[in-house]
Amino acid sequence: MPNYLITGAARGIGRGLTRHLLSQGHRIFLLDSSAPELTSTTTHLLSLGFNTPRNFKTSLTDLSSRPSIGSAISSATEYFEGRVDVLINNAFPTPHTWSDNASMDSTDVDIMTEWDHNLAVGLTAPFILSRLCIPLLTSPPSQPGCIIHISSTRAHQSEANHEAYSAIKAGLIGLTQSMSVSLGSKYKIRVNAISPGWIHVDDECGAGDEEGRRWEDGLTERDHEWHSVGRVGKVEDIGKAVEFLVTSEFVTGTEIVVDGGVSRKMVYPE
Numbered sequence: 001m002p003n004y005l006i007t008g009a010a011r012g013i014g015r016g017l018t019r020h021l022l023s024q025g026h027r028i029f030l031l032d033s034s035a036p037e038l039t040s041t042t043t044h045l046l047s048l049g050f051n052t053p054r055n056f057k058t059s060l061t062d063l064s065s066r067p068s069i070g071s072a073i074s075s076a077t078e079y080f081e082g083r084v085d086v087l088i089n090n091a092f093p094t095p096h097t098w099s100d101n102a103s104m105d106s107t108d109v110d111i112m113t114e115w116d117h118n119l120a121v122g123l124t125a126p127f128i129l130s131r132l133c134i135p136l137l138t139s140p141p142s143q144p145g146c147i148i149h150i151s152s153t154r155a156h157q158s159e160a161n162h163e164a165y166s167a168i169k170a171g172l173i174g175l176t177q178s179m180s181v182s183l184g185s186k187y188k189i190r191v192n193a194i195s196p197g198w199i200h201v202d203d204e205c206g207a208g209d210e211e212g213r214r215w216e217d218g219l220t221e222r223d224h225e226w227h228s229v230g231r232v233g234k235v236e237d238i239g240k241a242v243e244f245l246v247t248s249e250f251v252t253g254t255e256i257v258v259d260g261g262v263s264r265k266m267v268y269p270e
Contacts, residue, residue, distance in 0.1 A: 002246065003080045005029045007063060008091030010037035012201040013150065016235025017242065022050050029076045031061040040206030063091055063125040064117055073132045084136035085145040086246055089126035093118050096165040103161050115164050122168035130179060138187050146190040148245055149176050151255065153197045153263050173255055180253030190252035192245045197259020199233040228261030
């Protein structure tokens, strides 16, 4: 079964994706910058019967720090004995909007520091991780592995005060296209992107564990009806897209939108 390295794996889509892949028998190396969330996720996975280090291992990693990224890759190399089959670049700082209700013209909030940090974690880190994983993805005897960037429908649609998030997610799609050509022609490594829409993950965190949250908590019928498929997204929907891309040997350089059809709807003012 493939070995997966997943960033931002201790909460949200990353955590749900980790659980989904572990249930399929894969081994996972989890990177995240939050020690409390990594602890909660470890407890959560152990309660489900998964074992560390046999099934998974965690790494507290600051993806804005290049030395920290290098150290994590060294640890992953040791854990997987030199072979990674799938790199999933999922991490992005939260919240996705500017902090403190700021906007582009704010003068009392240092949004440039936020911009630099978001860019480092959301776009530069995937580039660095992809470079460092080339030897692991091409290690014999298996065929070359693949890279999946988690973008967003916000690469194509925007709300106010999402400049960094939208720009970086769009950048991941451009990076996907370019890397698929560069790494494909030289190493036969496939590179694709998944762009989620509304994937409800309020239960995928330490606070959710403590409060016993369920996936459906906080959702209304109107939320579900807004989607052409009749419901809000689940992490399992992303898991299935990942499985498709990992096993589809003739697919590279593409973006898969997983949003229940919302981005195809024409919306007029009411």
